[in-house]
Amino acid sequence: MKLVVFGLTVTSSWGNGHATIWRGLLNGLAALGHETTFFERDLAYYAAHRDLTDSPHFRIQLYRDWHDVADEARSEVDEADAAIVTSYCKDAIAATDLILSSDAQTRIFYDLDTPVTLQELERHGSVDYMPRDGLSMFDLVLSYTAGHALEKLRALLGAREVAPLYGSVDPLLHSRSHAVQHFRADLSYLGTYAQDRQSALEELLLKPARAVPERRFLIGGAQYPPEFPWSSNIYFVRHLPPPDHAAFYSSALLTLNITRAAMSRMGYCPSGRLFEAAACATPVISDWWEGLDQFFEPDREILVARTAQDVVDAMSRPAEELACIGAAARARTLRDHTADKRARELIGLICAHKRGGAGTPRTARREGVTGGM
Numbered sequence: 001m002k003l004v005v006f007g008l009t010v011t012s013s014w015g016n017g018h019a020t021i022w023r024g025l026l027n028g029l030a031a032l033g034h035e036t037t038f039f040e041r042d043l044a045y046y047a048a049h050r051d052l053t054d055s056p057h058f059r060i061q062l063y064r065d066w067h068d069v070a071d072e073a074r075s076e077v078d079e080a081d082a083a084i085v086t087s088y089c090k091d092a093i094a095a096t097d098l099i100l101s102s103d104a105q106t107r108i109f110y111d112l113d114t115p116v117t118l119q120e121l122e123r124h125g126s127v128d129y130m131p132r133d134g135l136s137m138f139d140l141v142l143s144y145t146a147g148h149a150l151e152k153l154r155a156l157l158g159a160r161e162v163a164p165l166y167g168s169v170d171p172l173l174h175s176r177s178h179a180v181q182h183f184r185a186d187l188s189y190l191g192t193y194a195q196d197r198q199s200a201l202e203e204l205l206l207k208p209a210r211a212v213p214e215r216r217f218l219i220g221g222a223q224y225p226p227e228f229p230w231s232s233n234i235y236f237v238r239h240l241p242p243p244d245h246a247a248f249y250s251s252a253l254l255t256l257n258i259t260r261a262a263m264s265r266m267g268y269c270p271s272g273r274l275f276e277a278a279a280c281a282t283p284v285i286s287d288w289w290e291g292l293d294q295f296f297e298p299d300r301e302i303l304v305a306r307t308a309q310d311v312v313d314a315m316s317r318p319a320e321e322l323a324c325i326g327a328a329a330r331a332r333t334l335r336d337h338t339a340d341k342r343a344r345e346l347i348g349l350i351c352a353h354k355r356g357g358a359g360t361p362r363t364a365r366r367e368g369v370t371g372g373m
Contacts, residue, residue: 078103107138146166168341171279186216211312281323286303302325
């Protein structure tokens with residue numbers, strides 16, 4: 001198949017969770033023999049922190065202005081088996097107009113931020129990357145979040161066909177590695193600063209750090225403000241590029257997963273970094289949200305913390321017990337949560353919702369092939 005994506009970014013993992021998700025997914029699609037072009041507006045703040053400039057597995061099309069790339073985008077989309085526009089795409093409305101008026105067989109909106117989208121919609125009545133008349137014109141709406149979110153996408157935005165497409169991990173990039181002294185910690189946390197995560201971070205990391213001052217805590221991420229309440233046993237690593245994530249996770253006794261407030265309230269919202277940590281066989285302590293137990297079994301594959309004391313207690317567990325939890329999480333991740341598996345899920349969803357063509361990819365029809373894939 002040929003797929004075209006209009007997204008926020010695939011070239012920079014700085015301050016966003018989209019890039020690493022797309023890299024794994026696009027690599028997984030390529031491994032299955034599919035061709036993808038990713039259109040991304042060349043934004044200054046991503047250009048300054050760009051950690052991917054090219055890929056042998058998919059095509060990246062950077063552009064400065066939509067008008068400069070519109071004709072090329074039209075040509076690509078008209079030849080596509082599936083055209084996808086995502087949440088937070090900087091030219092989502094223009095890309096949506098193009099896709100909906102194109103010859104693309106399957107027209108898809110993929111919301112990687114569904115709870116935030118729905119929250120903003122309820123507060124303000126619209127979001128910048130969403131058509132004002134909703135999602136009813138798309139053949140398929142994909143959501144990074146399931147549960148009640150899928151019902152709301154139908155009820156509030158008129159989505160006709162909705163399916164979850166969760167985050168994932170590339171196990172070739174994320175596996176157990178040697179510990180790095182700079183990343184050593186009893187408890188680590190990797191995440192961009194977000195105000196709506198701050199209360200959970202206070203409860204599940206800052207309070208435990210004050211309770212056990214002899215233990216070492218480590219935070220990695222971007223955009224932390226100068227007034228952040230550091231303590232003497234909390235260390236900081238500024239933005240980490242994806243190649244360093246495995247070493248970061250592998251160097252800690254445990255790592256912490258904290259979910260943004262809107263996503264936690266909605267449930268069924270596993271972050272890509274949750275899967276990354278698990279793929280490294282690092283035992284994870286996570287805040288609780290509905291559906292977490294659908295992805296990892298509490299106490300056997302993941303530890304759940306609601307209070308600072310839960311975190312302190314987890315850190316006091318025997319190392320052998322924690323290692324078993326980490327190993328079980330890695331096994332579950334390799335079975336259920338890899339980028340390859342998500343790529344297969346995406347292709348399956350596209351095949352099920354193709355408009356016309358009897359399920360035959362455009363590439364096959366162009367070559368005169370009449371059979372399936």
